[in-house]
Amino acid sequence: MGSERSDNPPIKKFLATKRPLANNRRVTRKAANPPYAFVMTLKPPPLPLALLLAAFGVPAALLLGLLSGSAGWGWPSEEILWLIRVPRVLAAFGTGAALALAGALIQLVTRNPLGDPHVLGVTSGASVGALLMLLLAPAGLLLAPELGAVLGALGAMSLVFALAWRSMGRGLAPSAQPGTVIVLLVGVMIGAACSAVVSFMLAMANDLQLRSIVFWLLGDLNGAALWWPVWVAVGLALLLAWPRAQELDWIARGDAWAWTLGVPVAKRRRIAIFAACLATGAAVATAGSIGFVGLVAPHIVRLTGLRHARMLLPFSALFGGVFLVLADTVARTIIAPAQLPVGVISASVGVPLFLMLLLRRRA
Amino acid sequence: MxxxxxxxxxxxxxxxxxxxxxxxxxxxxxxxxxxxxxxxxxxxxxxxxxxxxxxxxxxxxxxxxxxxxxxxxxxxxxxxxRAWCPQFWLDPFPVSAWETVACALFALHPEHSAPAVEALARHWLSEFDVDHLADTDVRMLSGGERQRIALATACAQGAPxxxxxxxxxxxxxxxxxxxxxxxxxxxxxxxxxxxxxxxxxxxxxxxxxxxxxxxxxxxxxxxxxxxxxxxxxxxxxxxxxxxxxxxxxxxxxxxxxxxx
The missing domain is CATH 3.40.50.300 (P-loop containing nucleotide triphosphate hydrolases)
Incomplete structure (x- = not known):
């Protein structure tokens, strides 16, 4: 075995050498630390297994979503099926996929396992955008809150990155510790600022507007108007980020180092952020602000052994979609005939998981 | 050079x-x-x-x-x-040692098949006496072990x-x-x-x-x-x-x- 390249004598000769020393004390590491230790033991070819799971899990979740309703389980009438259930299940899947994809991208690009569109304030920014349009746009303007959500998401994300850019190593500077913590804190601050703006708008709104505002804030699929824009956004985001997904992995390992390997880091980062914003904005536009899908989904996908961005991105999207369809199914049925906002269910799963990940990291 | x-x-x-x-x-x-x-x-x-x-x-x-x-x-x-090996490494996500080394190979040698890249990565790990840790999560290694993996990565890049x-x-x-x-x-x-x-x-x-x-x-x-x-x-x-x-x-x- 050796390098096939002939233009590099150092390597070729180097390969022929034998290890001269230091062979005596080699300790093989087995599950030394609890966090994630079992990830490495999950060796079985995860891809076929994951494909199999996805092939069964996605239709199963969709079917489950279609079969459940506030009136009980069972196959609904054709009218209800096509006018209510199908759009809703599709909207749920698309929203979950968009949030999970955005989360995976943000985690890679900020090199932070706790990254998430919600934690970074993007979701709050999208809410502000949507609410602004709701309050200020002339009536009859088609999809005004949806457009506002996309713009708000882009605005919040740009603000986070503009503020945290220096601490992230001035783009590519020699700084050894990229300020991932700073990015996170800046995101939390932007989110807090957006919440304040939302409170202000709540105070200013009239009763009629309040109803639709609450929908945006709770994260509810009940009022999802159109299911397909978020699918388009997910498709576009994948199209933008997936072809060079491998390079995102290298950036996650060290952005300056990735640059020395010839990766145009700034460009990749910008594209990934744009894709994440697009997906988040579309998700918020469809279902309001739903937290923690973006945080949790990529981690669970990683735990199955699909660690590389090339696998992580599409499978996070699939898992996020399935997760939100199931969460929405629970939300619709758990206190039927009343319905819970899906954000309640996703947060009640997501918050404990987030805390667990955070606390185990320090262990 | x-x-x-x-x-x-x-x-x-x-x-x-x-x-x-x-x-x-x-x-x-x-x-x-x-x-x-x-x-x-x-x-x-x-x-x-x-x-x-x-x-x-x-x-x-x-x-x-x-x-x-x-x-x-x-x-x-x-x-x-040229290959640059920084002083500090921050590994936010789980990844095995050989995959870390393989990054440089994937980046610069797309002509290699995946098994060839893995074999080459493992070889470079053995050059720095860390081949026994090839399948270990890099976040669980000691400072010296992580450093040897970084050195293997730099050498694997193949730049003079x-x-x-x-x-x-x-x-x-x-x-x-x-x-x-x-x-x-x-x-x-x-x-x-x-x-x-x-x-x-x-x-x-x-x-x-x-x-x-x-x-x-x-x-x-x-x-x-x-x-x-x-x-x-x-x-x-x-x-x-x-x-x-x-x-x-x-x-x-x-x-x-x-x-x-």
Missing amino acids: SLRLENLRLNAGGKPDGRSLIADLSLSMNPGERWVLLGPNGAGKSTLLVALAGLLPPNAGSILLHGKPLAGWPGEALARQ LLLLDEPSSHLDWSHQALLQERLKRWSADGGTVLTAVHDLNLAWTLATHALLLDGLGGAVHGPRDDVLQADRLSAAFGIPVSMREENDARWFRVALENPL
């Missing part, structure tokens, strides 16, 4: 108003040479390495690789010429010029010796090595040439024995360094005035 610095000026952080680290430095590094980069903490060793890697444009002067300014090199062509930032800082003696052995072979095979080191004795045995920064803009460079002298080291580090010569070898130690 040669690297030339011409009237190089570097300020802290690359800022025009930053503290001056290197005022005016001209030198060339040639194949077969092993350069050690010495100087007190904060003298600009890492900054110089980062600048030579192309990550930081110099404040003045130029860095020429094969006679062509560094900024004029396309990223991938440059990656085939190695820029290493304190590669021995976490290594035990046996692996310092292994590193030395590897770097000597690297240069004997036509590669060039520039490595920041703090251990003066290691520096002396490792180097053919040395570059000593004083942290105030001044720099002394040249063949090892000219630079690694007690008076120069004492001046640069601000403490009395004594030197002993024995069997053509030099030994350095701090000459404490009031040993406890």
